[in-house]
Amino acid sequence: MGSPPPPSQSLIVKLESIAPVSDEERQAIVALPMTVRDIREDHDIVRDQDRPSQCCLVIEGLACRYKVLPGGKRQIFSFHIPGDIPDLQSLHLDVMDHNLGTLVPCRIGFIPHETARQFIRAHPRIGDIFWRDTLIDAGVFREWITNIARRDSYQRVAHLLCELYVRLRAAGLANGRTYAMPITQAELADATGMSTVHVNRSLQKLRGDGLIRSGKRSVTIEDWDGLQAAGEFDPTYLHLRPQALAA
Amino acid sequence: MGSPPPPSQSLIVKLESIAPVSDEERQAIVALPMTVRDIREDHDIVRDQDRPSQCCLVIEGLACRYKVLPGGKRQIFSFHIPGDIPDLQSLHLDVMDHNLGTLVPCRIGFIPHETARQFIRAHPRIGDIFWRDTLIDAGVFREWITNIARRDSYQRVAHLLCELYVRLRAAGLANGRTYAMPITQAELADATGMSTVHVNRSLQKLRGDGLIRSGKRSVTIEDWDGLQAAGEFDPTYLHLRPQALAA
DNA sequence: GTCACGCCCTAACCTATGTGTATCTTGGCC
DNA sequence: GGCCAAGATACACATAGGTTAGGGCGTGAC
Structure with a gap:
């Protein structure tokens, strides 16, 4: 309308x-x-x-x-x-x-x-x-520097997925715990300083650990607390207003 | 006066x-x-x-x-x-x-x-x-992300030394090819996402290759072109004015 | 003067991660 | 229907770089 x-x-x-x-x-x-x-x-x-x-x-x-x-x-x-x-x-x-x-x-x-x-x-x-x-x-x-320099591959990918979720949610573009992620594993590798194979491994482990489900070009977070913990994710650095953070 | x-x-x-x-x-x-x-x-x-x-x-x-x-x-x-x-x-x-x-x-x-x-x-x-x-x-x-994610330890350290040199020179704080660098190897490690041991290894190799000399708390660049090449250093990202860049 | 500590350096060992290759599936699109 | 990109999986292999441990040296503190 x-x-x-x-x-x-x-x-x-x-x-x-x-x-x-x-x-x-x-x-x-x-x-x-x-x-x-x-x-x-x-x-x-x-x-x-x-x-x-x-x-x-x-x-x-x-x-x-x-x-x-x-x-x-x-x-x-x-x-x-x-x-x-x-x-x-x-x-x-x-x-x-x-x-x-x-x-x-x-x-x-x-x-x-x-x-x-x-x-x-x-x-x-x-x-x-x-x-x-x-x-x-x-x-x-700065957070990406930290992520790439100091966290292992599993944490890195978890952290990135957390960041994308929080940002999309703040933009009103998340559907519950699911969001569109039309990013190929090769692109994730280019973002995290890893190889595609290793991104694949890490994603599988995240799935195996019950933290996420990933469908075609989308991600569903199964265990938000768990994913945050896995990625040592703390959204402070995004400097979102409380209402945007809660969304 | x-x-x-x-x-x-x-x-x-x-x-x-x-x-x-x-x-x-x-x-x-x-x-x-x-x-x-x-x-x-x-x-x-x-x-x-x-x-x-x-x-x-x-x-x-x-x-x-x-x-x-x-x-x-x-x-x-x-x-x-x-x-x-x-x-x-x-x-x-x-x-x-x-x-x-x-x-x-x-x-x-x-x-x-x-x-x-x-x-x-x-x-x-x-x-x-x-x-x-x-x-x-x-x-x-952004440059540090690239440095840490995509360059090996040798390149990383070379790149950082180049950056410090160009910035200090633009600030009028370099003495020819020599500048004060009161940074411990542990701090360099914390900056480059490496271990102190590995920073040490890399510095030694840079010295061995005749690119730098490092005295106590200072660095002298022996081969500026070589050091830039070793670190894939291109100062564009510092967005200095030409006169500051040349210094 | 000497003691201790921080910094630097070295060596041996080991693991996380990248590389390369291969096969197989799936879904979208022409 | 068939092609192609993306993904999944699985090896074997290479190696950069981390970990741990230990030694020496200069310098500031007492």
């Missing part, structure tokens, strides 16, 4: 998950002009060395940031769900130091930098929330 | 290394009120779970951000040299998700959040540089 939600709806949900947003600010966000485009699967939106002139809002789908090393190895730094603006940093850093690509077909909103800058000037509180968002990003990177 | 540099001198050098700063802005920074305190070695300045009401400027010494895992393992996320404001994030993230501690005796300037916020409001361009600085921080974290 009613018209479809505006493309910025997911952005509002996202911002509200990390800071309060006033009615007036909400309206301003809805009015934020952007160009919406559908991008096919496994396609780069922005590339290493690019000098973007716009920011990307993930409206639908799943994207990731990654880098390819001289030897051809790939490292994924983050997954981005609807509501995220993965390259917000390009507002202040001219040159990209990594790639942003899709993992599945995505709907992306493009916001010119000039528009974004005017918007932030007109709504400094939202500017602060944007800054906050990039700081949370950094917090997630 | 002349009076000693104001405590904010290092901050000015730092900001100028990542963005242009006008004379007027420079004067405003010098006038920025802060409380200077000397902190002893191996002491926490801010702790995990704290809700700081001020930001810390490293004026002298060396600090690091780190987290301690349930099992007692420690992960260091970053090293901070004079001019850095390691907990700038606390301006927008209430609760600390990691610790900030000294590695050697430090001189630290404390700037109340309220002061910093007023300052940013009065000098929005410097506010943008601060934001930019936190974004560079995130870029460094």
Whole structure:
């Protein structure tokens, strides 16, 4: 019933998950002009060395940031769900130091930098929330450093599954304890610094231990406490507001 | 000759290394009120779970951000040299998700959040540089993820030594190809996700290969090109201005 | 002066994890 | 109907890097 939600709806949900947003600010966000485009699967939106002139809002789908090393190895730094603006940093850093690509077909909103800058000037509180968002990003990177450097493969995968769950839930995109996870095991390997075979092993062990069930392109958490314990997961670093955390 | 540099001198050098700063802005920074305190070695300045009401400027010494895992393992996320404001994030993230501690005796300037916020409001361009600085921080974290996940121990240590060199040089704190590095091998291990023994092995190999010489609490780079190649080091991710990069 | 401790270094051992290869299933899509 | 990508499983093998243990040396404390 009613018209479809505006493309910025997911952005509002996202911002509200990390800071309060006033009615007036909400309206301003809805009015934020952007160009919406559908991008096919496994396609780069922005590339290493690019000098973007716009920011990307993930409206639908799943994207990731990654880098390819001289030897051809790939490292994924983050997954981005609807509501995220993965390259917000390009507002202040001219040159990209990594790639942003899709993992599945995505709907992306493009916001010119000039528009974004005017918007932030007109709504400094939202500017602060944007800054906050990039700081949370950094917090997630720190947690990934810890995850990769100090936890074994089983813990690593458990931790990543916890993070995805909490973030999707905060975005209103989890269905109970189940969420869509259209990420291949090879991609999980690129994110956790493991091999696909080892990701496979770890997932099987998580299943065997009754912590998760994983269907086709989705995950169901069978034992939330157990999974958190297995991954030493503590969501503090996501800096979500209590209501978004509980969801 | 002349009076000693104001405590904010290092901050000015730092900001100028990542963005242009006008004379007027420079004067405003010098006038920025802060409380200077000397902190002893191996002491926490801010702790995990704290809700700081001020930001810390490293004026002298060396600090690091780190987290301690349930099992007692420690992960260091970053090293901070004079001019850095390691907990700038606390301006927008209430609760600390990691610790900030000294590695050697430090001189630290404390700037109340309220002061910093007023300052940013009065000098929005410097506010943008601060934001930019936190974004560079995130870029460094991404590079560390890559380093730890995808490079072997030898490369990892080489990369870290390169990063420290370039940053210290941009801050005017390198002496030719030599720089002070009062970091123990155990701390290097905590930063690179390795064991002390393995850090030791890697340093020895770097020395054996004629890439570095390491004296007491200092490092001399014998073969800069070789060290960069060994660590696959590309300074793009530090987003330094050309003049700071060349230094 | 000497004692103790932190830091550095070394060596032997061992395990977690990656590599390579192979086979088999399943489901989606042309 | 058939192809292809993703996943599951299962070996054999290689090895980076962790663990444990012990020794030496410089330096600051007393």
